[in-house]
Amino acid sequence: xxxxxxxxxxxxxxxxxxxxxxxxxxxxxxxxxxxxxxxxxxxxxxxxxxxxxxxxxxxxxxxxxxxxxxxxxxxxxxxxxxxxxxxxxxxxxxxxxxxxxxxxxxxxxxxxxxxxxxxxxxxxxxxxxxxxxxxxxxxxxxxxxxxxxxxxxxxxxxxxxxxxxxxxxxxxxxxxxxxxxxxxxxxxxxxxxxxxxxxxxxxxxxxxxxxxxxxxxxxxxxxxxxxxxxxxxxxxxxxxxxxxxxxxxxxxxxxxxxxxxxxxxxxxxxxxxxxxxxxxxxxxxxxxxxxxxx
Amino acid sequence: xxxxxxxxxxxxxxxxxxxxxxxxxxxxxxxxxxxxxxxxxxxxxxxxxxxxxxxxxxxxxxxxxxxxxxxxxxxxxxxxxxxxxxxxxxxxxxxxxxxxxxxxxxxxxxxxxxxxxxxxxxxxxxxxxxxxxxxxxxxxxxxxxxxxxxxxxxxxxxxxxxxxxxxxxxxxxxxxxxxxxxxxxxxxxxxxxxxxxxxxxxxxxxxxxxxxxxxxxxxxxxxxxxxxxxxxxxxxxxxxxxxxxxxxxxxxxxxxxxxxxxxxxxxxxxxxxxxxxxxxxxxxxxxxxxxxxxxxxxxxxxxxxxxxxxxxxxxxxxxxxxxxxxxxxxxxxxxxxxxxxxxxxxxxxxxxxx
Numbered sequence: 032x033x034x035x036x037x038x039x040x041x042x043x044x045x046x047x048x049x050x051x052x053x054x055x056x057x058x059x060x061x062x063x064x065x066x067x068x069x070x071x072x073x074x075x076x077x078x079x080x081x082x083x084x085x086x087x088x089x090x091x092x093x094x095x096x097x098x099x100x101x102x103x104x105x106x107x108x109x110x111x112x113x114x115x116x117x118x119x120x121x122x123x124x125x126x127x128x129x130x131x132x133x134x135x136x137x138x139x140x141x142x143x144x145x146x147x148x149x150x151x152x153x154x155x156x157x158x159x160x161x162x163x164x165x166x167x168x169x170x171x172x173x174x175x176x177x178x179x180x181x182x183x184x185x186x187x188x189x190x191x192x193x194x195x196x197x198x199x200x201x202x203x204x205x206x207x208x209x210x211x212x213x214x215x216x217x218x219x220x221x222x223x224x225x226x227x228x229x230x231x232x233x234x235x236x237x238x239x240x241x242x243x244x245x246x247x248x249x250x251x252x253x254x255x256x257x258x259x260x261x262x263x264x265x266x267x268x269x270x271x272x273x274x275x276x277x278x279x280x281x282x283x284x285x286x287x288x289x290x291x292x293x294x295x296x297x298x299x300x301x302x303x304x305x306x307x308x309x310x311x312x313x314x315x316x317x318x319x320x321x322x323x324x325x
Numbered sequence: 326x327x328x329x330x331x332x333x334x335x336x337x338x339x340x341x342x343x344x345x346x347x348x349x350x351x352x353x354x355x356x357x358x359x360x361x362x363x364x365x366x367x368x369x370x371x372x373x374x375x376x377x378x379x380x381x382x383x384x385x386x387x388x389x390x391x392x393x394x395x396x397x398x399x400x401x402x403x404x405x406x407x408x409x410x411x412x413x414x415x416x417x418x419x420x421x422x423x424x425x426x427x428x429x430x431x432x433x434x435x436x437x438x439x440x441x442x443x444x445x446x447x448x449x450x451x452x453x454x455x456x457x458x459x460x461x462x463x464x465x466x467x468x469x470x471x472x473x474x475x476x477x478x479x480x481x482x483x484x485x486x487x488x489x490x491x492x493x494x495x496x497x498x499x500x501x502x503x504x505x506x507x508x509x510x511x512x513x514x515x516x517x518x519x520x521x522x523x524x525x526x527x528x529x530x531x532x533x534x535x536x537x538x539x540x541x542x543x544x545x546x547x548x549x550x551x552x553x554x555x556x557x558x559x560x561x562x563x564x565x566x567x568x569x570x571x572x573x574x575x576x577x578x579x580x581x582x583x584x585x586x587x588x589x590x591x592x593x594x595x596x597x598x599x600x601x602x603x604x605x606x607x608x609x610x611x612x613x614x615x616x617x618x619x620x621x622x623x624x625x626x627x628x629x630x631x632x633x634x635x636x637x638x639x640x641x642x643x644x645x646x647x648x649x650x651x652x653x654x655x656x657x658x659x660x661x662x663x664x665x666x667x668x669x670x671x672x673x674x675x676x677x678x679x
Binding site: 066068113116117120123124126127128130131132133134135136137138139141142145146252255256259298299302303305306309310313324 | 446449454457458460464582587590593641643644645646648650
């Protein structure tokens, strides 16, 4: 029983990390209908920035702040340089350009920082947190709790403040937003900046006191099913989807993999789940159902 | 539509739709085929092997062009489909001693069936959601190969394959392999060129442009989307079968998601919705790859942090990623469109317009 609880709680917290990355993904999708395949690379880029600033002997908090600031600037640059010239292009081209961005970012990170593994600074203590029968990694625990706070903050932003409501209008329809006098361009730029900061935060939780190299960007592909399961417009839905995927993955890893030999079930689980959900409810659990007209 | 020299008139629609429309074009085509057949005799072995790999990839890319460029179904799993073809081909050749002329088509069918399975969600989900289900194919593929008993697909060890033999001739060097790879590639490309102007090809284009409108005029999206995935998978499988006989050692790590992503890049650079674009894109990107490989040592001097092991991967990613973005921003119709402009301006020279 203790073991089961351990796996469940751990899985739930990892699920919150996935939800965080999926949130970074959804924020961009809501603003620009851009499905950002480069999300994993954005996470690792944030990690590299924080590590890089930290390696200049900056204090931890300063490295953190400059890391957030730097990634926001990079997010803005990506929007200005790549996505603004693409406004008005078909969605297909927008998806393709994020694939190009994914390839380019990975190549650039390799050229700038090289393929070596690097020790990532320790932001959260590595001493495990013990609560009854459950032993938890502190980074994931704090990360999960902070994620919940961030989710509350973002959903307040989108639903209560005037600014956020403008962003929601942009999510609904670009033409309506434009005719209400809301600048679609700036909303998309703002979304990229927020998303880059969220990605950096996720990378700090994910990489805390472990090693950093470009292969870690696989986390982006593991978070994609969470975004789809929740529905790309949803925010709170991500928490539930993150919990489902995280717990399911942990339990599949713990109870199915040993019987199958060689493992792998835990990796495939989110995707198999996603395939089923998409077949039954293509817009995800909480996505907006958009009626298409010819 | 490319403009034709003045004085060329057509009497039937069929003649106008033909790919080879004038006598000089026929002559050029014949000369091209003669050169293609004689190529290994005047090219070095290194160059022949480059062309072999290029043509194998080209088969898969042309298939991807049909699924993605013509039918509009984003497919980020082409590399997995290719792997499926390679594994089915080698399994049949290795376990059942099938000759290559049966094993390669069977590999194509195997990959086509896999394409159907992962293309079925296309009926319910669209566009980028679909891209994700094909990524699922890419993630499930290695697990599937590892999961079945080692005697069928070789498991984590992969397969070592005997060279293909054709009436007692062992196809074991680059020149001989060229004569296996080249005819198959030519046949597949011929098939693709003709497929896209049949009823099926037009249905694909209708679905790409607007699948709801296509359904209104009686084109079944379910049937044609599934068919598009089947055909794309078939091409990938044939490419994979050729690859299995070419490399003679296959393992799951030769068919990663990253290659699927590069393949999409190739059709973007070449031009979406154009078979010739797929060919141009493959040649262009593979050419860049070769250049980066040969420049590798110099690049290591310039960027010492990258190191010799990763310079190829890093350089390739920067160049290809940059190329995809630049093409999508400045020339979304790709190299094929530029090529058409070039041809037209040559024909109407010295006038700027006709």
